[in-house]
Amino acid sequence: MAFNKKRKEDKYEENKGFGNSKILAVFEWIWRIFVLNTLTLVCALGVITIVPSLVACFRTIKACYEEDETHYVKAYFKNFVYCFKDTVGLSVFMIIIIGMLGYAYYFYSVVIDALVEDGNFKGWLNIYSVLLGLDAVFFIVLFFIAAHFPMVCTYFHFRFFDKIKFSFYMATRHAVLSLFLLLVFIASTALFLFLPYYIFVGYFSIQSLLWFLLSRRAYYMTSQRMQFVDDQADEYDRQGKQVNRETYEDEEEDKIKAEGIENLKKINREIESGETNGKTRN
Numbered sequence: 001m002a003f004n005k006k007r008k009e010d011k012y013e014e015n016k017g018f019g020n021s022k023i024l025a026v027f028e029w030i031w032r033i034f035v036l037n038t039l040t041l042v043c044a045l046g047v048i049t050i051v052p053s054l055v056a057c058f059r060t061i062k063a064c065y066e067e068d069e070t071h072y073v074k075a076y077f078k079n080f081v082y083c084f085k086d087t088v089g090l091s092v093f094m095i096i097i098i099g100m101l102g103y104a105y106y107f108y109s110v111v112i113d114a115l116v117e118d119g120n121f122k123g124w125l126n127i128y129s130v131l132l133g134l135d136a137v138f139f140i141v142l143f144f145i146a147a148h149f150p151m152v153c154t155y156f157h158f159r160f161f162d163k164i165k166f167s168f169y170m171a172t173r174h175a176v177l178s179l180f181l182l183l184v185f186i187a188s189t190a191l192f193l194f195l196p197y198y199i200f201v202g203y204f205s206i207q208s209l210l211w212f213l214l215s216r217r218a219y220y221m222t223s224q225r226m227q228f229v230d231d232q233a234d235e236y237d238r239q240g241k242q243v244n245r246e247t248y249e250d251e252e253e254d255k256i257k258a259e260g261i262e263n264l265k266k267i268n269r270e271i272e273s274g275e276t277n278g279k280t281r282n
Helices: 002-019 022-046 050-067 072-118 122-155 160-173 175-194 203-238 251-281
Strands: none
Touching (some): 022 050, 022 072, 050 072, 050 122, 122 160, 122 203, 160 175, 175 203
8 A cells, every 4th residue: 555655646746747847838828819819810800809809819828937826718808808898998099090091092092093094194203202101110110009008008008199109109118029029920911911820829819919028128127117106195295295296306305495595696696786785885
């Protein structure tokens, strides 16, 4: 009996070691990527649910990476429901903007083709080039906002339009990061065009994982700085001080400094006026 028990314990330790191996962890991540990509693809079929599904995928990948989340299917749907109300508006906004830009591009193309047939196209061709360039700029700005939006929704708690503004701020503040996010998107899309079935394997989840790994440090540092500032402001509130919420500076100290500067200016004016009066009498 003791011998059989010893063999069972040895077998358990062997399986435990295999369960903690790096090889099994790699296969586990491959399975997670496939499952999360499938969930994202299915949930994005509603069109207006594209952004909520992508945000849910990003949040779930972050939980799997940092907290070793094992119930990732449950976590995905939980994140989807939690983020739906705050993110569906961006889907509607993007659909409207992309539709308008797409129609503008089509309209300009039809107009230019008609002008080319008539032979009057030289001047309009320059106008068309300018308008096409503006369309490209709008598309790029929209992409950067959409690319940073999952990170902003994951790390911060803002109102909807504040999330859009902060996404644009982070896109410009970390321009190099934004460029890398764009390169990942281009590479993923090129792979999808070359291998169409890639969309069923990991188009959304692999891209979200790479975006998370690239943006993790920048957003973590930004969130920590903002948390420190909020803690300092709360401490000022507990002390009964008036704090400027935009600069988080003590308004009482600023007021005292301003009064001191005014007093010094007043003394200097009195001294100068006294010296002037003395010279006049002399």
